[in-house]
Amino acid sequence: MMSKNVIGVDMGGTKILSAVIGPEGNILGTAKVPTKADKGPSVVIDRIADSIRKAIRKSGVAAESIQAVGIGAPGPLDPATGVVIFAPNLRWKNVRLKEELEARVNFPTFVDNDVNVGTLGEHVFGAGQGFQNIVGIFVGTGIGGGIILQGELFHGASKTAGEIGHIIVKAGGPRCGCGTRGCLEALASRTAMTKEFQKAILKKNKKSIISELTGGDLGAIRSGVLAKAVRSNDALTLKIFKRVTKYLGIGIGSIVNFLNPEMIVLGGGVVEALDDTFLDDIRAAAEKYALPNTLSGVQIVPAKLGDNAGILGAAALARQRIFND
Numbered sequence: 001m002m003s004k005n006v007i008g009v010d011m012g013g014t015k016i017l018s019a020v021i022g023p024e025g026n027i028l029g030t031a032k033v034p035t036k037a038d039k040g041p042s043v044v045i046d047r048i049a050d051s052i053r054k055a056i057r058k059s060g061v062a063a064e065s066i067q068a069v070g071i072g073a074p075g076p077l078d079p080a081t082g083v084v085i086f087a088p089n090l091r092w093k094n095v096r097l098k099e100e101l102e103a104r105v106n107f108p109t110f111v112d113n114d115v116n117v118g119t120l121g122e123h124v125f126g127a128g129q130g131f132q133n134i135v136g137i138f139v140g141t142g143i144g145g146g147i148i149l150q151g152e153l154f155h156g157a158s159k160t161a162g163e164i165g166h167i168i169v170k171a172g173g174p175r176c177g178c179g180t181r182g183c184l185e186a187l188a189s190r191t192a193m194t195k196e197f198q199k200a201i202l203k204k205n206k207k208s209i210i211s212e213l214t215g216g217d218l219g220a221i222r223s224g225v226l227a228k229a230v231r232s233n234d235a236l237t238l239k240i241f242k243r244v245t246k247y248l249g250i251g252i253g254s255i256v257n258f259l260n261p262e263m264i265v266l267g268g269g270v271v272e273a274l275d276d277t278f279l280d281d282i283r284a285a286a287e288k289y290a291l292p293n294t295l296s297g298v299q300i301v302p303a304k305l306g307d308n309a310g311i312l313g314a315a316a317l318a319r320q321r322i323f324n325d
């Protein structure tokens with residue numbers, strides 16, 4: 001019998017990563033190409049098709065062994081039709097990604113939001129294996145979330161479920177990119193932390209190792225730099241992380257009160273850069289906001305798949321959707 005492989009595509013604003021994934025989640029071949037979003041959707045979709053062909057060639061498997069393609073794309077999008085409704089970092093509006101790619105590669109194609117796909121990847125191949133009700137929270141430039149209920153992604157009426165970055169954790173708090181105030185993303189993302197560092201160092205003349213580690217460029221503080229500053233016990237960094245921990249705790253406490261999932265998987269650059277004591281601190285913070293006994297059965301664990309969450313999750317998506325359809 002021909003082995004059943006699928007293609008997982010992780011589509012980002014700067015690069016497209018495609019991979020041939022075997023039945024056990026084994027990565028058989030990968031190809032990475034620049035997205036070149038400035039050239040418009042049609043060229044980008046050509047590039048996705050090219051990267052898929054390249055990944056198949058590198059894997060050495062026969063094209064006939066490929067069952068389907070899964071894509072994690074920036075959203076909001078409609079997973080049923082595979083239309084990307086709006087993706088600001090690609091400058092896409094109502095792009096028929098599924099249809100357009102199927103016309104180019106001739107494999108059934110399934111599309112979902114990149115954070116949902118990452119959460120699904122952790123459920124099928126990563127930290128969430130064996131658990132059916134999971135919330136994924138990814139802390140990076142922004143904060144994204146995904147919800148798995150009874151083993152399946154939950155999308156909601158407008159297909160926007162899981163926008164954990166935009167739950168309000170401080171009414172009237174700092175302005176968020178979404179236009180409102182006090183969202184988790186506006187208080188606990190790397191972007192929010194960067195603003196705090198800028199305020200403290202540039203306006204209040206606070207001393208911090210961050211100034212040295214960034215060479216004075218506080219425009220974009222990378223997760224690795226934050227991790228180094230934490231390890232060297234930099235007072236300002238620890239203070240800012242304490243605040244981040246508190247707001248993540250409020251967010252997680254609310255999620256646990258509302259949904260009581262079996263597991264919360266925490267990933268993204270900021271979380272990955274730090275050690276597990278950061279998770280212990282977040283759990284302790286969540287304890288303060290969760291109802292008695294609500295958090296006791298909930299595991300809070302680090303994501304396991306790192307940069308491969310996108311391709312593995314997309315592969316899991318392809319497999320689930322072709323099975324369900």
Ligand SMILES: [Zn+2]
Pocket residue numbers: 165166176177178179180183185
């Ligand atoms: Zn927001």
